[in-house]
Amino acid sequence: MRTAEVVDRYISAQLPNPELYPRLHELVVKHMIHGPCGPRCMKDGKCSKHFPHDFQEETKLDEDGYPSYARPDNGITVTKSSGFVVNNRYVVPHCPNLLLELNCHINVEVVSSIKAVKYLYKYIFKGHDSAAMKIVDGSVVYDECESFLDSRYMGSAEAVWRILGYELHGQSHSISRLPLHLPGEQRVSFVDAENEDELRAAMEKMSMLMEYFELNSRDPKARELYYHEIPEKYTWKKISTSGEPTKMQWCERKSHFNVIGRMYSVSPTNQELFHLRILLNHVKGAKSFEDLKRVDGQDEPCQTFTQTCLELGLVKDDKEWEKVLNESKNYH
Ligand SMILES: [Zn+2]
Structure with missing residues (x-):
């Protein structure tokens, strides 16, 4: 199956058909619409979350594994109470099953490239939490000169860890x-x-x-x-x-x-x-392989690996039970 098809199975960035899926449609409109853009997301005259996206017939993955989700121009729209008209260009990618289950805003995206590993590793190497502030007589004082010097907040647990010289991260065996x-x-x-x-x-x-x-x-x-x-x-x-x-x-x-x-x-x-x-x-x-079948350096190798294991006593076959049954037959 193509990766894009797998993406489509779990993630949607579309308004569901309100006649077929009324409940899901209602939840997408309630939780998963980005827009209209305002001061919260606008940077340099553009939406920092790249909304509204272009219409697109099917999901595509670029060479780095980043998807752009299907947003077909299928005429499904909703007019919000503010008069804002929503179509597929404004839908935040989500997982319909999760949305139905949890009834809240959950943005779900595909992470399929090697960059996911870099993203996780970043947290190990990016350094400490920093804060630039000072509290004098109960009120926060902002000193521009002092804030120029990087200040660092470190909890007591981390301080002890560092004083004792322990590693900050470890790697086990490969x-x-x-x-x-x-x-x-x-x-x-x-x-x-x-x-x-x-x-x-x-x-x-x-x-x-x-x-x-x-x-x-x-x-x-x-x-x-x-x-x-x-x-x-x-x-x-x-x-x-x-x-x-x-x-x-x-x-x-x-x-x-x-x-x-x-x-x-x-x-x-x-x-x-x-x-x-x-x-x-x-x-x-x-x-x-032949050499492996030779027991105690004999010239003639065993026929099979199973035979060799039996000869070496590494496994047992059913002969033991046959012997026991024969013995009891004779005895009786
Ligand atoms: Zn925006």
């Missing part, structure tokens, strides 16, 4: 998500399926798991680690060697960084993959 897949079933992505070169390049791309086996083949230190420990010491990086196309590879970390590796979870009903996951949690240093 999680490196490790893919799991059976041999030849890694995820492949390409844009143009017609383009054979692109397809071939996509098929040849190594997954994190395949590269983990390669890493074990070339780096003895990596063989000391389980798959999920690899991101602590190695980083998944783009490598370019002259003459060859760039590829992703596990490279040793130069500096310590708080990273935890986690494999995707697998349902036990997906048997082989589930057992592959168990093996990766218990076996270090495998150099290939």
Whole structure:
């Protein structure tokens, strides 16, 4: 579904049809109309909230992810008691369900771009609350010279926090998500399926798991680690060697960084993959899928990952119960 269609599902900037939705229509007119503009919103001769908006047939999102909502010129108007005529150009974006539920002014907008993250981060870095005022004998005195110097208000809790030298914000670990897949079933992505070169390049791309086996083949230190420990010491990086196309590879970390590796979870009903996951949690240093199926360095690998888990005693099968039943049959 297009993003604009998702927006239209939850957010409206239109007057509802009064015959089909009388209650909603009444609430939109009561709470969600901006206008006529006055001294509260006007700045430099323009409305600071950009009202009235232009008519527009459908919702559009610009390249930064900011929407301009559908405001069709459909002839639905309302005349307010002041004589002000309202049409779709004056409706504040809202969520009809919320409006019906809560019966008050609630402006709802879409936030879908990366800028939302910047917006949240701003609060960490923008500094303290400041106030420029002084109270002498119970009345507020405004000293222009003094207000020129930035004054700062700090509560006792924050003051203690700073005196003790604690961090003002913290960052925890980052999680490196490790893919799991059976041999030849890694995820492949390409844009143009017609383009054979692109397809071939996509098929040849190594997954994190395949590269983990390669890493074990070339780096003895990596063989000391389980798959999920690899991101602590190695980083998944783009490598370019002259003459060859760039590829992703596990490279040793130069500096310590708080990273935890986690494999995707697998349902036990997906048997082989589930057992592959168990093996990766218990076996270090495998150099290939086949290698992972070798129990105690035997030449002949097991047939399946499930079989290998059974051989290693990591899982149990139903044989135990069969034995018990046979035994009691013989006994009786
Ligand atoms: Zn205005």
